[in-house]
Amino acid sequence: MKSGTLPSKEIDEKSKTKESLEPGYLVICWDDPVNLMSYVTHVFQVVFGWPRQKAEYHMLQVHNTGKSVLTRESFERAEHYVHQLHKYGLQATMERDE
Amino acid sequence: MKLLGKTDNKFTFEFSIEEKLLLFEVLKLYPVIDPTLQEISKSISNKDIAQSKKLLQEELSEQQKQNKEMLKFIFGDSSCFTQKDYYYKLQLSPEQMECLLQVLNDIRVGTWKNLGSPDYEGLKNLRVKRSSLVSLAIMDVCEYFEYHLLEAME
Numbered sequence: 657m658k659s660g661t662l663p664s665k666e667i668d669e670k671s672k673t674k675e676s677l678e679p680g681y682l683v684i685c686w687d688d689p690v691n692l693m694s695y696v697t698h699v700f701q702v703v704f705g706w707p708r709q710k711a712e713y714h715m716l717q718v719h720n721t722g723k724s725v726l727t728r729e730s731f732e733r734a735e736h737y738v739h740q741l742h743k744y745g746l747q748a749t750m751e752r753d754e
Numbered sequence: 755m756k757l758l759g760k761t762d763n764k765f766t767f768e769f770s771i772e773e774k775l776l777l778f779e780v781l782k783l784y785p786v787i788d789p790t791l792q793e794i795s796k797s798i799s800n801k802d803i804a805q806s807k808k809l810l811q812e813e814l815s816e817q818q819k820q821n822k823e824m825l826k827f828i829f830g831d832s833s834c835f836t837q838k839d840y841y842y843k844l845q846l847s848p849e850q851m852e853c854l855l856q857v858l859n860d861i862r863v864g865t866w867k868n869l870g871s872p873d874y875e876g877l878k879n880l881r882v883k884r885s886s887l888v889s890l891a892i893m894d895v896c897e898y899f900e901y902h903l904l905e906a907m908e
Contacts, residue, residue: 689872691863692900742814744859
């Protein structure tokens with residue numbers, strides 16, 4: 657019985673790992689009336705290591721359209737970035753790219 | 755608050771007596787953001803991200819603890835403030851600048867969340883009671899210091 661259950665578990669773990677490694681998750685930053693525009697630009701530069709111009713582009717997209725897709729990543733990477741953005745007080749979420 | 759000078763590893767600011775008083779008072783509020791109330795997805799079910807939310811709570815709590823330690827170091831016994839006649843001089847490392855910026859933003863965003871996270875319309879129509887007036891003043895004080903820190907970092 658034990659050995660019989662192993663293959664399916666292995667497959668499950670493999671497929672789970674594969675899914676978590678695929679860049680199928682979007683990191684989205686949402687607009688709010690409280691974070692300063694210069695602060696948001698600064699945070700994007702620190703968290704993603706972006707040059708100022710790219711950080712400003714995404715900050716303006718957040719401000720003008722209500723949100724910006726910042727990057728498309730695996731589950732773990734998206735989770736990491738969302739956590740970093742929350743540590744800076746930004747309204748960020750991760751969503752499946754469907 | 756005025757930037758007097760900066761090098762690669764030190765920023766020097768001038769603070770008026772009132773500014774120092776306001777900064778100290780507002781920093782006493784830290785932390786304001788509740789780590790347990792963070793939403794990290796709008797579409798993924800809670801079941802699938804429960805572990806991630808738990809991890810975020812732990813990370814935020816740990817970060818708030820570390821920032822409190824840093825504040826104690828900056829403004830505690832080994833104060834980075836020195837008095838000069840009718841103003842104060844504050845010297846900060848880049849790491850301390852980053853910490854202070856995060857702390858002020860935590861107070862500002864947390865205070866806004868405690869007001870019910872009003873959007874732009876909500877803020878315009880906010881019924882100003884005594885408590886919300888204090889909250890708005892706290893947010894403005896944080897914005898003032900954040901603005902100067904960010905300007906210095908540019």
